[in-house]
Amino acid sequence: MPVDNAELNSDKQVIIVGGGWSGLACSITLIKAGYQITLLESAQNIGGRARTIKNKNSTLVLDNGQHIMLGAYHFTREIFSILNLDEADILECSPLELNMFSPEKQTCHLKAPGLPAPLHLIIALLNLTGLSLKERFNSILFCLKLNTYNYKLENDLSVKQLLIHHKQSEKFIKVLWEPLCLATMNTPIEYASAKVFLNVLKDSFTNKSADSNLLFFKKDLSQVLCSPAIDYIKENNSSIICGEKVTQIKVNAISDKDLSLKFSIRTNKSNYHSQHLVLATPAYISDKLLKNCTTQIDLIPKKASLLYNYEPIYTIYIQYPEHIQLAHRMTGFFSLSQNIISQWAIDRSLTGQDGLMAIIISGPGEHTQLPSSQLVQIVHKELLSIIENLPDFLEYKVIREKRATFSCHIDIEQQRPKNNTSITGLYLAGDYTDTSYPATLEGAVKSGVLAAREIIQQNS
Ligand SMILES: Cc1cc2nc3c(=O)[nH]c(=O)nc-3n(C[C@H](O)[C@H](O)[C@H](O)COP(=O)(O)OP(=O)(O)OC[C@H]3O[C@@H](n4cnc5c(N)ncnc54)[C@H](O)[C@@H]3O)c2cc1C
Structure with a gap:
């Protein structure tokens, strides 16, 4: 239902720059609170890093990388609910289950039973296959210990240091912790922030057992959030303008009379004015815009900075004949004796793309130096170890996101x-x-x- 904002003052109008999921969530939250927004997006389509891309040379409709959610993603699910989306239509919800395979035919399976948290995790660890009783006990002790200090650390350290400190064996780390750390943080365990890792573990494992569910999208990302968000924004007297790149922002002298002129926003096509401005652009773009801003802008706290290191994510989509399936929706790879490239394989049949596999490679590595034709051959060979009688693939697409995420390294929280x-x-x-x-x-x-709540609070 459109929000009634026919008689809006300029203090209820906001310009948002960037139509990724952060800009969309900000827009939707503000509209729901009775605001009118203008969303400026430089690309032709919204969605940012979580967008769907049209593949010119093929019929494949692909997301810019395979995305998975967790049950604990409550802010995201709240936005789905504002948009009136029925989760059953867009998400397949599966209780925590990890199936890890190695090319040497070793396996490890973790499956959470239907028990309250954190008991479900403890039983899952106890029943874990492929690891010794001692290793499983140490992992349970580790989780109990984390509970005693509420998953909080005074000083940050690397995830690997934390795991070694808590006597997690090399094998356990290789089989489970390392893939989990890469999947959630996209940062190698050698320098990934233990503090941030524990935030994710706490949210996923300590409240409701459903928080650790794995949520797989049933539709491509443009249908999940982008299309419903566009409808919601337009229905509510607000606008999305694509193809307009913000090139400069200016903080004008503030006149008491016309606060609506506080910010001037210049794009490649036009100029806008607003009293409230949200920069929902990637950090390196926001940094550039703020540095070119006519007024010096200090970020709070003082140590904060918009200069980050970035980590890549490679997604290799491989199309096989339609009858080819993975035994599990998501399969993990590990090896104790050789270098392998593939980390996770996702069966895309859920999105109606039978025979299509998405292979995820998070973080840096040798694979970034390989040409796509070689990369796909290696990944195909690794898939052969988990799918019997796998035929040749029909087509493929490698998506290289070099700046997929900021590097979530030790002490990142301070920045x-x-x-x-x-x-x-x-x-x-x-x-x-x-x-x-x-x-x-x-x-x-x-x-x-x-960001939206800050604006609402400031105006109230
Ligand atoms: C390959 C890949 C796989 C991922 N997998 C997962 C996953 O499984 N689960 C998960 O939870 N997360 C995953 N992520 C992370 C997730 O996609 C991002 O954290 C999230 O999409 C970031 O959203 P954002 O709005 O912060 O930034 P962005 O999506 O980068 O949005 C910023 C927007 O600003 C626009 N913009 C930039 N400059 C300008 C300008 N000058 N003027 C106007 N507009 C501008 C951009 O075009 C973009 O649309 C993955 C990311 C990648 C890349």
Whole structure:
């Protein structure tokens, strides 16, 4: 239902730059609170890093990387609910289950039973196959220990240091912890922040057992959030303008009479004015815009910075004949004796793409140096170890996202800026802001919602 905002003052109008999930979440939250927004997006389509791309030379409709959610993504699910989306239509919800395979035919299976948290995790660890009783006990002790200090650390350290400190064996780390760390943080365990990792574990494992569910999209990402968001924004007297790249922002002298002129926003096509401005662009773009801004803008806290290192994610989509399926929706790879490239394989039959596999490779590695033709051959060979009688693939597409996420390294928490800045009316949103989450859909959505709440609070 459209929100009635026929008689809006300029203090209820907001310009949002960037139509990724953070900008969309901010827009939707503000509209729901009675605001009118204008969303400026430089690309021809919204969605940002979580968008669907049209593949010119093929019929494949592909997401810009395979995305998976967790039950604990409550901010994102709240946005789905505002948009009136029926989760059963867009998400397949599966209780935590990890099936790990090695090319040497070793396996490890973790399956959470239908028990309350954290008992479900403890039983899952106890029943874990492929690891010794001692290794399983140590992992349970580790989880109990984390509970005693509420998953909080005074000083940050690497995930690997944390695991070794808690006597997790090399095998356990290789088989389970390392793939989990890469999947959630996209940062190698050698320097991934233990503090942020524990935030994810706490949210997933300590409240409701459903928080650790794995949520797989049943539709491509443009149908999941982008199309419903466009409808919602347009129905509510707000607008999305694609193909307009913001090139400069200016903080004007503030006149008491016309606060609506506080920010001037210049794009490649036009000029806009607003009293409230949200930059929901990636950190390196926001940094550039703020540095070119006519007024010096200090971020709070003082250590905050928008200069990040980035980690890549490679997604290799391989199309096989339609009858080819994975035994599990998601299969993990590990090896104790050789270098392998594939980390996770997802069967895309859920999105109606029978025979299509998405292979995920998170973080840096030798694979970034390989040409796509070679990469796909290696990945195909690794798939052969988990799918019997796998025929040749029909087509493939490698998506290389070199700056997929900020590097979630030790002490990253000290650097992440809050959503408000030292300039009243100027806000930051984006997965890199201080959300306590790594760069994820949930982090992006949470940042957008928090930025919107700051505006609403300031106006009340
Ligand atoms: C390959 C890949 C796989 C991933 N897998 C997962 C996963 O499984 N689960 C998960 O939770 N997360 C995953 N993520 C992370 C998730 O996609 C991101 O954290 C999230 O999409 C970031 O959203 P954002 O709004 O912060 O930024 P972005 O999506 O980067 O949005 C910023 C927007 O700003 C626009 N913009 C930039 N400059 C300008 C300008 N000057 N003017 C106007 N607009 C501008 C951009 O075009 C873009 O649309 C993955 C990411 C990648 C890349």
